[in-house]
Amino acid sequence: MPSTSTQRAVLTKLAALYPDARPELRFTNPYETLVAVMLSAQSTDVQVNKVTPALFLAYPTVEAMAAARVEDVFPMVRSCGFKSKASHIVEACRLILIRHGGKVPGTMEALTALPGVGRKTANVVLANAFGVPTIAVDTHVFRVSNRLGLANAKTVEETERQLMDVIPRRDWIAAHHWLIFHGRRQCHARKPACETCGIALECACFNRPIPSVSAVQDDNSLSEKAAAGSGHGRAKAGALRAADEPNGAGAPDSAAKKENARKVRGTG
Template structure:
């Protein structure tokens, strides 16, 4: 895919959604961090239902620490892998209190040093909470990048590097959200909705004519 076509794709995505953001509900960087940790192998809808009950009670590292692992589990038990997630959240909150004065750090190194925080989670927080042009490649972004030809790659790391290099600079800050939303609602896994896709004529997916219904 050439530069002109990529630019046209992101122009259309921006025109359709000028201010994209995460579908996780949060009010500050700490709430976002916790929501993203909880969202691994879970839906944003499911996480939002749990945090709607948790955050009014505990939305600071110390407040969640005070709940303890068992207390936290009561709020997140509807989310997949809640046992291990509760352990990681408590450990992360302890690290934030003891090492960062209760504040969420804004560097990749410090974020990835927190329990339960990998590169993808760090990228989401850096992008959404701190306005850094990172690319958190999840299953949706990986699929869209490969299927459309925007930034094909054999693995998540390869796709991330290519997106950071190939997405036109004016669109890089919001590209993460546009691609996730496009993969979540239009370029879906089993039967992409090519017939209603706003970038269908620019996409290089060879089988798209089979999905026009």
């Protein structure tokens, strides 16, 4: 792991590079936040933003969504992925109505007790709907934080814990957005633009040797070197894609799927 001073320098540069960092999902209240974040799993914010205006017009409240039929909701969100998203959203709203009087809960325990809501989704909702300091670790945050040396972890949970230790609590919510913006604009999964990166000199990945292709493989046994050099010939920014993916996870919230059947059965 880089020194504390280097990690602080990375955070300072991230803040300077992305003063516009903010949620790109569109929502106006906790209900809309929860639904939008649930739809965003394995989709894109751009795609979610295309479907939510009509969805929220048809189902503007928890009560309205709780009374909906999955068969009516799914066609409206089909472009965001699986039918299970529609069923999870409807069922989650029914449980919110029963357990919380129609108000989206503001605790990790209550949120993760809902179908389709894992720790990452809950953290995003807590931060953006309730202002609770959290660090939600999605695929961008996992990849970028481990490349930059803010974390050195194999799992989403480890990464979250390490980031909470490194980043001042007052910056947790902002840092989540800094890392996402850097991942989308610069530190891409397959071809990071290291040659134009404003944090290259502080980046742990940029300053370490590239491992051999045979050294690490991802879950599909496909390894890929993503190397880029600066104008000074420092082509040390390479990293195998396998090192950018949390162990055993196709998506940070995939563990939530295992809990859904149990959560639904427990509703009585």
